[in-house]
Amino acid sequence: MCRLSVPPTVALLAFLACAPFAMAQDAPKAEEKKAAEEKPAEKAEEKPAEKAPEKPAELPTKLVVKHLENPSGVAVHPGTGHVFITSRQGVFRWPPKMMSKIYLEVDGFPTDEYGKGPKYNIGPLGVTLWGTDRLIVPDGSKPDGEEIVRIYKIADDLPAKPRKADETEFVLGPIKGNPEINYKGEGNYYAAAVWNDTIYVTANGDDTKGWIVTSKIADGKPGELTPAIATKEATQVDAPVAITVTPDGSSLVVGQMGEVSVPGDSLLTFYDKEGKLTKNFKSKLNDITGLAYSPKTGKLYATDFAWAEEIKANGGLFELVIEGEEVTPKKILSLDRPTALAFDKDGTLYITVFGTGVDTGDKPTGGLLKVEPGL
Helix, strand or coil, X not given: CEECCCCCEECCCCCCCCCCCCCCCCCCCHHHHHHXXXXXXXXXXXXXXXXXXXXXXXXXXXXXXXXXXXXXXEEECCCCCCEEEEECCEEEEXXXXXXXXXXXXXXXXXXXXXXXXXXXXXXXXXXXXXXXXXXXXXXXXXCCCCCCEEEEECCCCCCCCCEECCXXXXXXXXXXXXXXXXXXXXXXXXXXXXXXXXXXXXXXXXXXXXXXXXXXXXXXXXXXXXXXEEHHHHHCCCCEEEEEECCCCCCEEXXXXXXXXXXXXXXXXXXXXXXXXXXXXXXXXXXXXXXXXCCCCCCEEEEXXXXXXXXXXXXXXXXXXXXXXXXXXXXXXXXXXXXXXXXXXXXXXXXXXXXXXXXXXXXXXXXXXXXXXXX
């Protein structure tokens, strides 16, 4: 167990019968008793045994990092297996083999506030590996129109000390408002995916458009950050947040979170390489914040934040089962405000959560969960 502090510290997380009731019955009268004895005994009707409801297999789950403040992004390095986490405090690196230590990779981010009923302090929101030596960090720590996507050069070795937020290799954005082409200043860059030599980033600044913004990669360098897919216009639902790519590389997969005050309005959507909406499913979830495919089974999983207080207990990890034109969410774990998820190459799943259910006094209650392979 890793207890997060700055500097980090080591911590371990210790992790009817009923009696039959016989009702007294009156003794039968003599003639009734005789008649009963002469009557052939009737065979008791055999009822089929009731089938117990099917329960999902319980997978070993462990809180491996705690005291994170509003963590919202997670990515796993394909070579080293190091886990990168974004939270209000900055970007962290956790080497699973060491277990007891977490390293601050980048700090010095500003802080902004996000949401409505409730609101949360946020910093960098997402984290994605670009190859094996670059981190893409979509940001939410500034006002709309000033937000940027930061890209850092990283090494396989653990950092000796954290770098500052502005010590980037590349900066994408900002996208300021432009009335001539009818869009507002962009912000709250949440998650990113690299697909077809392009960086795709979900954004929540301009609610009228619901942009996914893109940066074309040429000669190993990212180009200008520009609005590309207006998801709100395509789906009539707000807030593209979660993003991934299908295992065969044919489609971009996006989770429209929807209004945080409206239960059950999240969508699961698919886009082709031209940015055209090809599939649009009602997910029956409340607020999709993360999407990831299992590298072992190809199954699609989502995290549901369940933002509104009255539905918070509905949040968790779900398998999204697509059959024809329907999506059925199958609950795997109940979680307290999960925000992102990522598999490693062996099928271990990592999930960031705002709350862990652990009483930490005045310390942050967010954490990183580890789910053993099996999904």
